[in-house]
Amino acid sequence: MALDELLGITPEELVGRLLDRRRLLADQLPFIIQGLEESVDEFQVKYDKLSPKYRNAMEKLRIEKGERDESHTLAKELRIEVFREQEELVSSGQMINLDPNWKRDKLLKDLKEVDEKIQTSALDHIEERMLLAKRREIIKQNDSWLENRKIANPEVSKYLEKRSKMSKLYKKGEIKHKAYIDQKEKTAPLRKEFEAIRKDLKDSKGQLEAAIRLQKESDRALEYWSRRTSEGVGRLDSDYLDLMRFSNKVKSGGFSRAGIRRRKRNKGGEEE
8 A cells, every 4th residue: 555545544433344354363373273173183093193103202212321321330340349459560660560661551441532522422323333343352452461371370360351241231231222223223213203293293283373372362352452443542541542642642732652762772782
């Protein structure tokens, strides 16, 4: 609508047009709400059907993760103990007899680094498998190291036994860890599908709630503009103030609301 046309509209005509727009929206809302209700029902059926399968898969994954974490904790605790005993052997000079090249032995340090990456880093299944392979190689080297020292160094048998037990715990832990990764990979499509359905259901419910709120607001607006159409634009009561009060204020030389805000902004800028 051109500016001249807009300025030529009387308040009563404008109220009538507003009422027409509100009636149009009110006529459309029931169909919108019906469509959203059907969407919610559709997604709810899919959600309810997939939910038990998803919960069951997540419970299995939780159990696998718990077993993985437990095995990792046991192996880690023994690794720390083995390292502490190694430091004692170094202090007593026995480590030289056990392994003249022990200063170049980085197995425990490398093992610690891999453990920390697995425990603290956000890894995908490919990176996790790579770290497991690296740890498996370290354990293999540890077994080889032990094999060469079992008979020749009976005086430090306690240390060797713990290092051997550590190796076994890591091997057992790898089985648990691999089972966890396998389960995570196996359930990945199901988890992705379920998360998508859950999001669709949540979004549809949110849209439905918004449409219902809009319908209530629309009903109140229809009541308001219907009364205005029949009783005029002047003050009717405390809830129906004079719609022309700001227009009359401007006509008498006062500021409009937009003018008042602009004046305050300009005044604030001058003070700064």
